[in-house]
Amino acid sequence: MKIGFLCASLRNNSINKRLETALIKRAKALGAKTSIIDLAKFELPLFHGDIDTPDTVKNLIENMKSYEAIVIISPEYNGGPPPILKNVIDWTSTVETGHITGPVYGIASCTPGPMSGIMGMRQIAYILNRLGAQVVPTQVGCGMASQAFDENGALIAEPASTLADKMLTSLIERATHKAAS
């Protein structure tokens, strides 16, 4: 089972990168092989219909298609997905949707405040579903980031910790079932 982890924040000290690292550790403990889909390596211009599709779009699609499951870990901006993630989805969807319909998707979000990104995650799930993705229903909302991790970076806050195990277990089960069918 190969799971790709895509963080929609490139910021140094990103709390979503912190959550990504914690989820990768959990996924490894569940027996999965993990890789980071680093958007810094797939630099994309802001989508504009007159720009020829950059090679990075095709490279990113191929990379995403190589996973049986993908976890998107994303900040919430003004109640929705951040532009970097929407730009990735918009650019790649102009070429094909195999990278959306192939892997099974999980969604997670980390916020400094208590709301845990539920509005953003809901919209990300909606967009992925609309493109034909299978998205596991359990989303890992992790609020109050400054208290959510221990000194080793492990996710300790509840309910985020329980949700993380539930989401990853469900992701692996569904992706295994999909690969076999």
Ligand SMILES: Cc1cc2nc3c(=O)[nH]c(=O)nc-3n(C[C@H](O)[C@H](O)[C@H](O)COP(=O)(O)O)c2cc1C
């Ligand atoms: C443009 C903008 C909009 C934001 N909107 C929200 C929001 O709707 N909900 C929320 O919980 N946090 C919001 N935040 C705060 C982010 O959750 C916070 O900056 C967080 O640290 C970003 O994630 P990162 O650390 O992984 O980059 C917003 C931040 C920015 C820059």
